[in-house]
Amino acid sequence: MSTENKIFVRAVACVNPFGGTAIKHHEVLAAGYAAPDLKIIIKKLYGQPLRQASHLVELGVIGALTLNQSLAKTPGESLPQATRLYSATGLGDVSKNMKLFEQVSPPRCGLAAPFDFINSSANTTAFYVAKILGLNSRNLTISRDEFSLEVALQTAISDLKNGACNYGLVGGFDETANAACPHFLQMAKDAGAIPGQGAGWLFLSNQDKEALGEVNLVKLISADSSMDTEAWSGAITDSLVNYIDSDRPICLLPGYNISQSECGAMTEKLRNSQVQDYIQYSGAYFTAAAYGISRQFVSKHGHDRRYLHIMKNEAGETMCVLFRVYQN
Amino acid sequence: MTQTCITGTGIVSCFGVGADVIASELSKGHSNEKQLSAFKLQDSEYYLVNEIDRSDLDQGYAGEIQLFINVIKQALEQANVKLPLTDCGLIIGTSGFMFAAESEFRLHEHSGNKTAAAGYDGLIINPVVNYFGIGGPVFSVHTACASSANAIILAHEMIARGETRRVIVVGAEGLSAVALSGFQSLMLLDKKGCRPFDNDRSGLQIGEAYGAIIIEAKNNNTENESRALTILGGENLCDTHHVTSASPDGIMMQQVIQQALKTADIKPADINFIKAHGTGSPDNDTAEAAALNSVFGQAMPPITVLKRYFGHTLGACGVVETIGLFACLQAGFLPATAGFKNSDPALKISPLTKSIEATSGYFLSNYFGFGGNYAALVMHYRHETP
Numbered sequence: 206m207s208t209e210n211k212i213f214v215r216a217v218a219c220v221n222p223f224g225g226t227a228i229k230h231h232e233v234l235a236a237g238y239a240a241p242d243l244k245i246i247i248k249k250l251y252g253q254p255l256r257q258a259s260h261l262v263e264l265g266v267i268g269a270l271t272l273n274q275s276l277a278k279t280p281g282e283s284l285p286q287a288t289r290l291y292s293a294t295g296l297g298d299v300s301k302n303m304k305l306f307e308q309v310s311p312p313r314c315g316l317a318a319p320f321d322f323i324n325s326s327a328n329t330t331a332f333y334v335a336k337i338l339g340l341n342s343r344n345l346t347i348s349r350d351e352f353s354l355e356v357a358l359q360t361a362i363s364d365l366k367n368g369a370c371n372y373g374l375v376g377g378f379d380e381t382a383n384a385a386c387p388h389f390l391q392m393a394k395d396a397g398a399i400p401g402q403g404a405g406w407l408f409l410s411n412q413d414k415e416a417l418g419e420v421n422l423v424k425l426i427s428a429d430s431s432m433d434t435e436a437w438s439g440a441i442t443d444s445l446v447n448y449i450d451s452d453r454p455i456c457l458l459p460g461y462n463i464s465q466s467e468c469g470a471m472t473e474k475l476r477n478s479q480v481q482d483y484i485q486y487s488g489a490y491f492t493a494a495a496y497g498i499s500r501q502f503v504s505k506h507g508h509d510r511r512y513l514h515i516m517k518n519e520a521g522e523t524m525c526v527l528f529r530v531y532q533n
Numbered sequence: 534m535t536q537t538c539i540t541g542t543g544i545v546s547c548f549g550v551g552a553d554v555i556a557s558e559l560s561k562g563h564s565n566e567k568q569l570s571a572f573k574l575q576d577s578e579y580y581l582v583n584e585i586d587r588s589d590l591d592q593g594y595a596g597e598i599q600l601f602i603n604v605i606k607q608a609l610e611q612a613n614v615k616l617p618l619t620d621c622g623l624i625i626g627t628s629g630f631m632f633a634a635e636s637e638f639r640l641h642e643h644s645g646n647k648t649a650a651a652g653y654d655g656l657i658i659n660p661v662v663n664y665f666g667i668g669g670p671v672f673s674v675h676t677a678c679a680s681s682a683n684a685i686i687l688a689h690e691m692i693a694r695g696e697t698r699r700v701i702v703v704g705a706e707g708l709s710a711v712a713l714s715g716f717q718s719l720m721l722l723d724k725k726g727c728r729p730f731d732n733d734r735s736g737l738q739i740g741e742a743y744g745a746i747i748i749e750a751k752n753n754n755t756e757n758e759s760r761a762l763t764i765l766g767g768e769n770l771c772d773t774h775h776v777t778s779a780s781p782d783g784i785m786m787q788q789v790i791q792q793a794l795k796t797a798d799i800k801p802a803d804i805n806f807i808k809a810h811g812t813g814s815p816d817n818d819t820a821e822a823a824a825l826n827s828v829f830g831q832a833m834p835p836i837t838v839l840k841r842y843f844g845h846t847l848g849a850c851g852v853v854e855t856i857g858l859f860a861c862l863q864a865g866f867l868p869a870t871a872g873f874k875n876s877d878p879a880l881k882i883s884p885l886t887k888s889i890e891a892t893s894g895y896f897l898s899n900y901f902g903f904g905g906n907y908a909a910l911v912m913h914y915r916h917e918t919p
Binding site: 305314316318319321327341346348352353363 | 575668768
């Protein structure tokens, strides 16, 4: 097992706008409730509302504030000012975009409302997170459709492993409930999931102090039309060889575009691993992986557990995230 | 850190297709702005813009994909890189593809189909990836007007760390009614065109352009080593003063410049010239001037600004201005700052009013965006007499 260049998870947060348990979240999504006004939660966490911030900004900020609060529970722990911020969003502030098009198009042909315009900038959430948490280091907003979170995570891990920074805050957030995005809706339908919204954040470090776990690998497996399911699952498990050290099973977290047969092939390769279909309770949104991954660190475990998150995109590429949650 | 170099460029701008025409126009000091014609907007007198000639392009997403393919083809040809690009990444720097979604929205507005507006990056990027057979990492950076500058920094770092052999960085920005009227709502447009660092400056002038650069390790092969533009490093920091305006004292701009110089292992005194961001907005230019004065003091190198020539191409300006600047340097000159006439005594800087001869040396490029997103790049240009 490779032990060098480990990247540790120091704090996490996963939020959905409805609060409550995963089961409750699924119930409210299924019942079609509109997402609640998040300003009350912001006020509770931050002490004041974010004036003119959009729902998406609030969603991202609530996740980051929740993480910061959980970190502060450990004496002496806080987010260092030099923490690099890597935020991921697949659709950005899609509801604001719609509103803006209607403001400037016929019959209105008016001016874009200033705050709608500001909120439509994909990096506005990252700005507010940095401002509220006092971070002034590198600040990136990255997008790659359903791989957005994974690419942000990969970028952070590269920086940490190469010593470009010691701390990275990685988050994914999206809202899709009002988005009539055909590609996304099809993807959610294929996953048998209800469109939702939420955020997940991970505070990473190359130092193991007070770590909750570690991220071992973020890897892209290229699309290869000649690969059948067996070869595909073999290619994934081959890439994990250096990171698996025992007979302990790995819990599989399937993201989007993973078929039943692919899921079956992977569980077989991973010694009959458990499968956790997290999208069923997170709700479907482009960066739901952020929620699915961070949630595993919140759950109580009597022993160390390893997880493999896998996701495919429409081009047939696969993105894998292997991580370990320490006994807590 | 390993140095990287730019081995190919491609551009479609208000000057047309390719970089050669840019050098020719900028050598004469020609800026190419005109009144907005692409669509109708309230307060039309404010919309002095730099438009791409889209007469041969499709509308909607299809037209944006054509522009992507056009600029990447130019860059690959110049870099002499053959398809498929299995060992190549693609990083796109844009403020967001809302301009493309808006174009698609206009295409369908009579049919009432609003789904087009819920576009995502892959609608444009995936066809491009498939067309060129790009097998490396692919993603977009959305950090407002610093987007493609940050994309250059990330590409440079990925190559220097050995994560991929080469990266195509595309800066992409189209004109949009939302962006134009959004800046107008914020009272950030100058109806007389942008006047960077000028005493009478009063705002931005928006432009559209697509640019592509190929970045490779400097020791990739002997041919690349002969390339004239080397990337030494860059940095990105966040100014949390305000979501749309910079700290007036320029402190974070100063820090990002200093960090970029440190990353590149270059001292301020080694900088041959500066390509400033210079949007022409009163606040941004004030902060940038303060930052430059703090870093360079009395030994201020020559400063040029390209915003009047191309318009502010927002997320694309990192790539577009790198290509424009490189074209001018290769043609033997550092361009004058179009739009600048009268010094602002409060700024204590005066950009070039006449072009000067290009010489080999290090230079600094600044890019500052909304959300306090600041990037600075340090490069080296080696002049070869044609």
